[in-house]
Amino acid sequence: MTGTARTVGIKDVAREAGVSVGTVSNVINQPDRVSPATRRHVQDVIARLGYVRSESARQLRAGRSRIMALLVLDMGNPFFVDIARGAERTARAAGLGVMVCNSDQDPAGEADYLALFAEQRVRGVLVTPADPTGANLRAFRRHGIPYVLVDRVAGDGTGCSVSVDDVTGGSLAVRHLAAAGHRSFAYVSGPAHLQQVRDRREGALLALAEAGLPATVLQELPAERLDVACGRDAGARLLGLPERPTAVFCANDLLALGVLQSLYAAGVRVPEDMAIVGYDDIEFAAAATVPLTSVRQPALTLGARAAALLLAETGEHADDHRHEHVVLQPELVVRRSTLASAR
Numbered sequence: 001m002t003g004t005a006r007t008v009g010i011k012d013v014a015r016e017a018g019v020s021v022g023t024v025s026n027v028i029n030q031p032d033r034v035s036p037a038t039r040r041h042v043q044d045v046i047a048r049l050g051y052v053r054s055e056s057a058r059q060l061r062a063g064r065s066r067i068m069a070l071l072v073l074d075m076g077n078p079f080f081v082d083i084a085r086g087a088e089r090t091a092r093a094a095g096l097g098v099m100v101c102n103s104d105q106d107p108a109g110e111a112d113y114l115a116l117f118a119e120q121r122v123r124g125v126l127v128t129p130a131d132p133t134g135a136n137l138r139a140f141r142r143h144g145i146p147y148v149l150v151d152r153v154a155g156d157g158t159g160c161s162v163s164v165d166d167v168t169g170g171s172l173a174v175r176h177l178a179a180a181g182h183r184s185f186a187y188v189s190g191p192a193h194l195q196q197v198r199d200r201r202e203g204a205l206l207a208l209a210e211a212g213l214p215a216t217v218l219q220e221l222p223a224e225r226l227d228v229a230c231g232r233d234a235g236a237r238l239l240g241l242p243e244r245p246t247a248v249f250c251a252n253d254l255l256a257l258g259v260l261q262s263l264y265a266a267g268v269r270v271p272e273d274m275a276i277v278g279y280d281d282i283e284f285a286a287a288a289t290v291p292l293t294s295v296r297q298p299a300l301t302l303g304a305r306a307a308a309l310l311l312a313e314t315g316e317h318a319d320d321h322r323h324e325h326v327v328l329q330p331e332l333v334v335r336r337s338t339l340a341s342a343r
Contacts, residue, residue: 008051017045065123066096068310070303071113072128072150075102077226077254078282079299080128083150086303087126094311096123105191105225107131111139118143124310126150126303132193146313148306152195153325160309162302162326166196169295169330170203171210173249173277174218176293176332178211182247182275185218188234188259190226190251197251200279204249219245223255231258239266246274247338253278253285253294260288260337275338291335298328 014021019042026033027042034042045051070087072080088098099122103110110130117125118140125147129137137147147159154161177185187204190197205215221237223230231250235258238248250256256278260270268274270290278285281296305326313321 008049010051013042013045013049013051016049017042065121067099067120067122068096068124068126068307069099069101069113069117069120069122070126070150071101071103071110071117073103073105073130074226075100077252077280078284079252079280079297082282082299083128083303083306086300086305087307088303089300090304090307090311096311098307103128103130105130107133107136111136114140118145121145124148124314126306126310128152146310148310148313150302150306153327154323158323160306160313160323160325162306162309162328164297164302164328164330166199166330167203167206169279169297170200170249171207172203172330172332173200173279173295174204174207175210176334176338177247177249177275177277178207178213180247180275180338182245183213183217184243184245184247186238186241186245186248187218187220188231188238188248188250188255189220189222190230190255191224192222194226200249200251217245223251226252226254228254228258228261231255231260232262233258235259235262238262239268244274247277248274249277249279251279253280253282253292256292256294256337257284257288260290260292264289271336271338277338281333285333286335288337290337293335293338294333295330296333297330301328 010021010024014024023034024042027039031039068091070084074080084100091098101113103113107130114136124145127147128150129152149159149161151163152161153163187201189201204218208215208218221234223234231254248259250259256276260276263270263274270276278292278294281294285292285294309324
């Protein structure tokens, strides 16, 4: 016999168990109101029939979802995986789940996911925006679903945000390199529309000024994406420069690992010939062929604080909620990729 199997409903359970629909509902939602014997009997029937309650229907009746969404730029980057872990821990402690989605740094993909979140009436959204214009979030705001910016600062006051002080992070990286004696630098950046990329460059220039060095000693090598492949490409361009710098600061660890691969393949010694600093301090940074000095971002804390802000905005005391803009501080983790002095 073929055909689509019929979904078992709460009325089927009540009929099979010989009780009212209300009793079945109480067993599911308020079990203390049902006698132990009746509760066990109804639970046996539920198990036998394979009944699963409709969470979407329950949400429509209750007017609130138990799911928050997290939309990040690149789930291939362990930094965002850690953000997701932090958000999930906080959400689970509050009895909620997290739906994790990947925009792949594509504004059109971001718009599609935001439309899906609106359809599903999620509790709220944690988002690292891919659209530099902010148009996608402005359109999403019409649905009345709260959102929190992650790894971004909300400049318009319409929502909460949790970010890291990337100007300080860029300054930490280049100050460390300058203190080691380096006087020529490269900055392997990422997409120019990303505020983090611009902030890290600003911090690098501040550190040069502190060291009494002109901005011209920093050569910028743009990368289309913040990934290992673009890091390898930047490394190849770095090797082709007429005057190679002795130190490289990369906008994230994936770029730095790609640069390291290119230098290693070309026989360039790290750090003896060229020092490298990454950013994020992902797990792979310490495990690289040459352990990577990196600016650590507290990714778990980023995710956890963002989820906590969203819970506060959608909880029992939402009427008293005031938007917050949390800025966390980075720290430099020094490893072997910068330990030798400049030549």
